[in-house]
Amino acid sequence: MHKIAVVGTGYVGLVTGTCLADFGMDTVCVDINEEKINNLKKGQVPIYEPGLTEMVIRNVQYRRLQFTTDMAEAVNNADVIFIAVGTPPQEDGSADMRYVMAVAEQIATYMNGYKLVINKSTVPVGTGQKVKNVIAQKLKELGKDMEFDVVSNPEFLREGTAIYDFTHPDKVVIGAETEKAKEIMKDVYRVLYLNETPFIYTNIESAEMIKYANNAFLALKISFINEVANLCEKVGASVQQVANAIGKDGRIGSKFLHPGPGYGGSCFPKDTQALAHIGRENGSPMQLVEATIRVNDNQKIKMVQKIEEAMVELQGKKLAVLGLTFKPKTDDMRDAPSLTIIKELAKKGVTLNVYDPIGMHEAKTSLANVESINYCMDEYEAIQDCDGIIIVTEWHQFRNLDLERLKSSMKSPFFFDLRNIYDKQRMNQLGFNYFGVGV
Numbered sequence: 001m002h003k004i005a006v007v008g009t010g011y012v013g014l015v016t017g018t019c020l021a022d023f024g025m026d027t028v029c030v031d032i033n034e035e036k037i038n039n040l041k042k043g044q045v046p047i048y049e050p051g052l053t054e055m056v057i058r059n060v061q062y063r064r065l066q067f068t069t070d071m072a073e074a075v076n077n078a079d080v081i082f083i084a085v086g087t088p089p090q091e092d093g094s095a096d097m098r099y100v101m102a103v104a105e106q107i108a109t110y111m112n113g114y115k116l117v118i119n120k121s122t123v124p125v126g127t128g129q130k131v132k133n134v135i136a137q138k139l140k141e142l143g144k145d146m147e148f149d150v151v152s153n154p155e156f157l158r159e160g161t162a163i164y165d166f167t168h169p170d171k172v173v174i175g176a177e178t179e180k181a182k183e184i185m186k187d188v189y190r191v192l193y194l195n196e197t198p199f200i201y202t203n204i205e206s207a208e209m210i211k212y213a214n215n216a217f218l219a220l221k222i223s224f225i226n227e228v229a230n231l232c233e234k235v236g237a238s239v240q241q242v243a244n245a246i247g248k249d250g251r252i253g254s255k256f257l258h259p260g261p262g263y264g265g266s267c268f269p270k271d272t273q274a275l276a277h278i279g280r281e282n283g284s285p286m287q288l289v290e291a292t293i294r295v296n297d298n299q300k301i302k303m304v305q306k307i308e309e310a311m312v313e314l315q316g317k318k319l320a321v322l323g324l325t326f327k328p329k330t331d332d333m334r335d336a337p338s339l340t341i342i343k344e345l346a347k348k349g350v351t352l353n354v355y356d357p358i359g360m361h362e363a364k365t366s367l368a369n370v371e372s373i374n375y376c377m378d379e380y381e382a383i384q385d386c387d388g389i390i391i392v393t394e395w396h397q398f399r400n401l402d403l404e405r406l407k408s409s410m411k412s413p414f415f416f417d418l419r420n421i422y423d424k425q426r427m428n429q430l431g432f433n434y435f436g437v438g439v
């Protein structure tokens with residue numbers, strides 16, 4: 001059986017390593033952060049992802065999953081090595097490849113026989129070849145004559161449902177150059193292969209491009225429906241009816257047509273920026289992607305304008321913000337639309353009572369420089385004596401708010417539902433001054 005090493009215990013690496021162990025593979029996760037590794041050994045998972053802690057503990061118990069900081073040992077013992085380290089965005093939108101390349105060099109340094117090196121991190125097109133060159137160069141330097149293959153195997157995991165997505169993917173994309181590499185990948189993902197998941201084999205560059213094109217297209221769908229929603233408001237149309245109808249066209253599909261305050265998270269903002277950068281660098285500008293990014297930036301500002309237009313004067317007002325993370329079921333605040341909305345409102349003299357079911361800790365860090373924020377214990381504390389409510393993230397518990405209690409606790413009944421989780425007509429009947437997005 002193949003032995004697997006996953007380098008990098010961030011979101012992608014940890015989910016990948018744990019799920020592969022759960023598939024029965026002998027897996028070791030490697031990270032340079034000793035504290036993180038020690039905690040993981042004890043079953044303490046540094047990220048919030050439903051089901052992950054239990055899965056880590058179970059697989060550690062069965063000794064299918066191990067954690068180490070010892071890269072040499074991990075590379076020595078494994079014949080399949082995933083690179084899942086970070087590729088943080090740089091000033092110009094391009095991804096920082098330093099960590100990926102450093103890992104490639106280390107792999108070459110510790111190699112003791114054939115290795116299949118798999119790129120799991122989202123990387124600019126051409127990185128696979130660069131990884132190949134780095135390994136080959138280092139092997140040459142060290143006078144080692146060893147065989148290896150490099151594969152690009154992008155992930156499509158959503159935060160909050162990462163385990164389900166890993167175990168029930170729509171597709172497994174494998175960018176490989178040799179039959180041997182393809183066969184090993186089939187073995188690694190045997191469980192999925194046997195479940196008739198489509199396996200798509202491409203060259204390395206196409207696999208790298210698939211990841212970007214996939215995410216950029218989804219981001220484009222969101223920006224498109226957000227623009228349609230904004231126009232609907234002006235012309236008296238309902239974006240919900242429009243999205244529902246266009247989604248019935250099989251060529252469009254019903255998913256990712258929910259308007260809102262703009263997309264956030266660790267993937268869409270970063271990947272659209274990176275793809276736009278790759279386009280510019282190669283003299284083939286991605287105009288739709290550039291527009292998608294602009295529309296998304298603007299959407300957050302539009303939400304603030306919507307609030308200002310409705311309330312006329314914002315100075316001295318107190319608003320409750322319900323939901324801070326970029327989407328429900330995660331504690332991730334990266335590029336969350338709430339950040340822009342809160343900062344802009346604070347600039348306009350608004351006091352903000354904020355609450356999120358899981359993301360409070362992260363939110364405090366992300367909003368550390370903003371004054372006039374009160375961090376509340378729950379949604380009802382947040383709405384006490386406020387002049388309006390803004391639902392930014394559609395956590396389930398906000399779908400069933402006690403509306404009577406809300407109304408009696410608020411100073412004025414402004415209700416900005418940036419996720420369209422309430423019915424406008426009903427809310428108006430109940431006496432709220434209700435505003436959705438595109439309704």
Ligand code: UDX
Nearest residue numbers: 155156157158159256257258260263264265267326327
């Ligand atoms: C995404 C991709 O779905 C995943 O395949 C990729 O690997 C990583 O990026 P994730 O960032 O976890 O996953 O979240 P996702 O559920 O896709 O939502 C992304 C953002 O788009 C959120 O801010 C969400 O609120 C927003 N969104 C999504 C909308 O505004 N409208 C929609 O219709 C769908």
